[in-house]
Amino acid sequence: MLPYFPASYPDELLYSVLARFHRHTCSVSPKRTMDDLFGNRDARATVDLPGHLGSLSRRLPSDRGLTPERLAVEFTLFPYHTAFQPSEVVGAVLAAMTDGPASGIHTRLGITASTVVTPATLRYCLACHAEAFAHRGERFWRRAHQLPGVLVCPDHGIPLMESKSAPGSGHQTVFIAADDCVYQGEPPTPPWADDDGCRAILLEIAGRSAALLSATPRGVDPAGLTAGYRHALTDRRLASANGRVDQRQLHNVFDAVFAPARKVILELANTLWLSPIVRKHQHAFHPLHHILFGLFLDQYEPAPPPTCRPPRRQVATAEFLSQLRVLVNGGDGICTVARTLGVDPSTVRLHAAKLGLITPWRPPIRPQMTAKEDPGPAMRERWLELQQQEPHLRRKALADRLPNEHAWLYRHDRTWLDAHSPAPGVRPPPVARQDWTAIDQNLAAAMRKAAKAILLRVPPVRVTLAELERRLGCPGWIGNRRAKLPETLSVLEAVRDSVEAFQLRRLTWACDVLDRSDASASKWRVRRLAGLSNCVSDAVRQAPTSIEPQNGRVPPCR
Numbered sequence: 001m002l003p004y005f006p007a008s009y010p011d012e013l014l015y016s017v018l019a020r021f022h023r024h025t026c027s028v029s030p031k032r033t034m035d036d037l038f039g040n041r042d043a044r045a046t047v048d049l050p051g052h053l054g055s056l057s058r059r060l061p062s063d064r065g066l067t068p069e070r071l072a073v074e075f076t077l078f079p080y081h082t083a084f085q086p087s088e089v090v091g092a093v094l095a096a097m098t099d100g101p102a103s104g105i106h107t108r109l110g111i112t113a114s115t116v117v118t119p120a121t122l123r124y125c126l127a128c129h130a131e132a133f134a135h136r137g138e139r140f141w142r143r144a145h146q147l148p149g150v151l152v153c154p155d156h157g158i159p160l161m162e163s164k165s166a167p168g169s170g171h172q173t174v175f176i177a178a179d180d181c182v183y184q185g186e187p188p189t190p191p192w193a194d195d196d197g198c199r200a201i202l203l204e205i206a207g208r209s210a211a212l213l214s215a216t217p218r219g220v221d222p223a224g225l226t227a228g229y230r231h232a233l234t235d236r237r238l239a240s241a242n243g244r245v246d247q248r249q250l251h252n253v254f255d256a257v258f259a260p261a262r263k264v265i266l267e268l269a270n271t272l273w274l275s276p277i278v279r280k281h282q283h284a285f286h287p288l289h290h291i292l293f294g295l296f297l298d299q300y301e302p303a304p305p306p307t308c309r310p311p312r313r314q315v316a317t318a319e320f321l322s323q324l325r326v327l328v329n330g331g332d333g334i335c336t337v338a339r340t341l342g343v344d345p346s347t348v349r350l351h352a353a354k355l356g357l358i359t360p361w362r363p364p365i366r367p368q369m370t371a372k373e374d375p376g377p378a379m380r381e382r383w384l385e386l387q388q389q390e391p392h393l394r395r396k397a398l399a400d401r402l403p404n405e406h407a408w409l410y411r412h413d414r415t416w417l418d419a420h421s422p423a424p425g426v427r428p429p430p431v432a433r434q435d436w437t438a439i440d441q442n443l444a445a446a447m448r449k450a451a452k453a454i455l456l457r458v459p460p461v462r463v464t465l466a467e468l469e470r471r472l473g474c475p476g477w478i479g480n481r482r483a484k485l486p487e488t489l490s491v492l493e494a495v496r497d498s499v500e501a502f503q504l505r506r507l508t509w510a511c512d513v514l515d516r517s518d519a520s521a522s523k524w525r526v527r528r529l530a531g532l533s534n535c536v537s538d539a540v541r542q543a544p545t546s547i548e549p550q551n552g553r554v555p556p557c558r
Helices: 014-024 030-038 053-059 068-075 087-099 126-136 196-213 222-235 247-257 287-299 318-329 334-341 345-355 376-389 395-401 403-412 414-419 436-455 465-472 479-484 486-495 499-516 523-530
Strands: none
Touching: 014 030, 014 068, 030 053, 053 068, 053 087, 068 087, 196 287, 222 287, 247 287, 318 334, 318 345, 334 345, 376 395, 376 403, 395 403, 403 414, 436 465, 436 479, 436 486, 465 486, 499 523
16 A cells, blocks of 8 residues: 555646646656556556546545545546446446556547547646635646547636647657646637637537536436437427428538637537437447537527418308398398308308308309219220230230339239239240250269379379369369269269278388388388378278398388
């Protein structure tokens, strides 16, 4: 256990605490510091998502209560990067940061493949550094200043300064304390500092990003997140009631809302992520994308919907019908009755006809519904007429010539169409392009010759289908056409070597070689020259492989 470990400050980065420990203890080597803190000189000082937190927690003073989970949640960027991840991913990342190296965490969270650029150097706020030095006597690195897309301090709203320290570039282990990066002189002013609209957007992004650091990630459901986004777009009339998003309108409105900051933040200019984030979450999205989309939903207020027409006044009331009956019986004209009742003349004409009143005007003319003529006879007649004119046409050709007639008959009278259409033609059998019988006979004869040639090779070569095909100059050709080459297959079965027969031939050859060299044909020498292993059949194992010399000469091994 370490006898000393510096107290942490609010929102301080774990890397900053370790850098202050390295500075306070006057350690001469970062490797020595890593050995003291983690018990592993090869551990890496990572800024955002460090690993081996379990080893670090076991070496810290127990009264601090700095468990691995607390170190990950309160001193790293773990809450930010896992705020919109499923619960299983949150657990896997926390386990990797606690018990092992964090080398694969960025890939698991999608940070490696994301287009969001991670800050290359440590950043700080001049006002925060001044307050820290005045109240605590030293400066420190804050977590909220190292988040992607955060360009202003969430507390003071002033632009962040970029230090010259880049812990993750070029060095496995390096500790740079904030007191070693004190800016001297007048701070530079970015071009967007005077744009109030841009600064308001950047301050809102910084505030929402910093808020994610104070929440413990519990995991989210990607399907529920997508449904919530679509429901919000539906409320803003950017999606239909069934969730179909108007992508063109969405992009236009998004660009209009963030127009002041489009040239400052790359993710506002390159909105290729905007369409996929409202679809199924098939891959991980960077937390900055969710922050920008949530900010868009809060800032965009759609125009009020168009005013609806007032509901139609109920005309056919008992009082209206009574007045209509009195006015019509009094002999007034249709226009006079309409003006008196405050309705259209056609309404007077309609209700007077429904009441059966005798009026001085003509009753409403109702169009007589005439029955449609059945197009079937004409369709059938044209179909039969074309067949008589061109009897050689098949049904497909007739349908191409009379598409409307064929479609109508197919839908409404398919039985008649089948009975009065040409019979389907019988296709002639395909002409054989190869004389496989002759090919089979010639190939069988060539295979016999090739097998004899292989048997004469020294040292012996096994007669197999692959060797025969190579010998005949057609590798793989016979095996793919077995059904067409029956005679060739019968020859193959007759000449092909089994494993046992080939091993016996190898033994015979080895004995002959040793006999001609006047060497002792001992058992191990014959087996080694024949290339046999211990896993052989009984016939091979019992074959004569050891010959004793007779009269100073080794007899031939047959």
